[in-house]
Amino acid sequence: MNPNQPKPLDERVITEAIADRYFAKFKSCLDLDVAIVGGGPSGLTAAWKLASEGFNVGLFERKLSLGGGMWGGGMTWNMVVVQEESRHILEEAGVPVELYRDGYYTADAVTCTTTLASRACVAGAKVFNCTTVEDVCIREEAGGKRVTGLVINSSPVEMAGLHIDPVVLGSKCLIEATGHATEVLKTLVRKNDVRLNTPSGGIEGEQSMWAERAETTTVDNTREVFPGMWVAGMAANATYGSYRMGPIFGGMLLSGLKVAEEIAKQLRG
Ligand code: 48F
Numbered sequence: 001m002n003p004n005q006p007k008p009l010d011e012r013v014i015t016e017a018i019a020d021r022y023f024a025k026f027k028s029c030l031d032l033d034v035a036i037v038g039g040g041p042s043g044l045t046a047a048w049k050l051a052s053e054g055f056n057v058g059l060f061e062r063k064l065s066l067g068g069g070m071w072g073g074g075m076t077w078n079m080v081v082v083q084e085e086s087r088h089i090l091e092e093a094g095v096p097v098e099l100y101r102d103g104y105y106t107a108d109a110v111t112c113t114t115t116l117a118s119r120a121c122v123a124g125a126k127v128f129n130c131t132t133v134e135d136v137c138i139r140e141e142a143g144g145k146r147v148t149g150l151v152i153n154s155s156p157v158e159m160a161g162l163h164i165d166p167v168v169l170g171s172k173c174l175i176e177a178t179g180h181a182t183e184v185l186k187t188l189v190r191k192n193d194v195r196l197n198t199p200s201g202g203i204e205g206e207q208s209m210w211a212e213r214a215e216t217t218t219v220d221n222t223r224e225v226f227p228g229m230w231v232a233g234m235a236a237n238a239t240y241g242s243y244r245m246g247p248i249f250g251g252m253l254l255s256g257l258k259v260a261e262e263i264a265k266q267l268r269g
Contacts, residue, residue: 029058035150035171037133040068042233043177044116045256051123062132062155067113074247078109086250130155147228173263179234196225204241214243218251222258232259
């Protein structure tokens with residue numbers, strides 16, 4: 001018998017391969033360096049950069065597809081705008097960027113989304129799509145409470161409203177990158193008697209459109225908002241009470257870069 005002859009396909013082996021490989025990936029995330037909630041532009045940039053530095057990174061996205069609000073540009077016109085300060089991130093990722101005029105650059109939204117997603121995956125971030133983060137894990141430490149992990153469930157379980165318990169993964173750092181909704185941080189605040197690193201100690205809430213201000217503050221507001229938990233992207237502005245910016249994405253990319261750099265510094269001690 002020719003050993004190179006392909007064997008007949010056995011569906012059970014296909015099933016076994018998927019289960020073995022999936023759970024090997026899952027178990028390698030029991031103790032993450034960094035858990036990222038949300039696969040929009042800020043989360044993807046952070047995942048790409050942190051995984052490239054060799055950290056054990058898990059990215060959790062509720063939807064089947066990564067990309068968040070980047071696919072559709074503005075109002076489904078699938079082009080995005082970035083500024084001079086951030087275009088190097090797209091260029092480094094391999095996205096063609098075109099000068100429009102005076103410091104305004106454009107890029108194809110689908111190319112941006114697919115390229116950033118690919119960068120994150122190929123760099124080694126372990127992506128769990130169709131997975132909803134419904135809570136965090138919290139512990140008392142000498143200096144007070146700290147977020148030590150995340151509580152996840154299958155998105156179809158959430159969508160069907162099934163009463164099925166979630167499971168838990170540990171993380172040294174958790175990045176809240178869920179965009180305008182700031183979902184995970186809201187849960188932390190609602191369930192626990194905690195004070196955030198914000199002026200009021202709570203979530204300040206997002207303000208209306210002011211692109212110039214919002215683009216700068218998104219990056220300034222990218223910080224550790226609670227021990228073990230960071231905010232990035234639009235969630236950073238919603239947390240610290242700044243403005244929205246619409247379909248200009250430079251701030252999202254720079255925020256992802258900043259959170260990655262600051263977490264890398266903290267983890268390296
Ligand atoms: O909203 P999103 O793209 O976040 P971002 O990185 O970028 C914001 C921009 O797209 C745009 C903007 C820029 O001008 O204002 O809105 O801040 O992506 C957030 C992702 O998080 C997922 C959600 O499906 C989306 O893909 N997400 C939200 N809540 C959860 C979640 C959750 N609880 N668990 C898992 N994923």
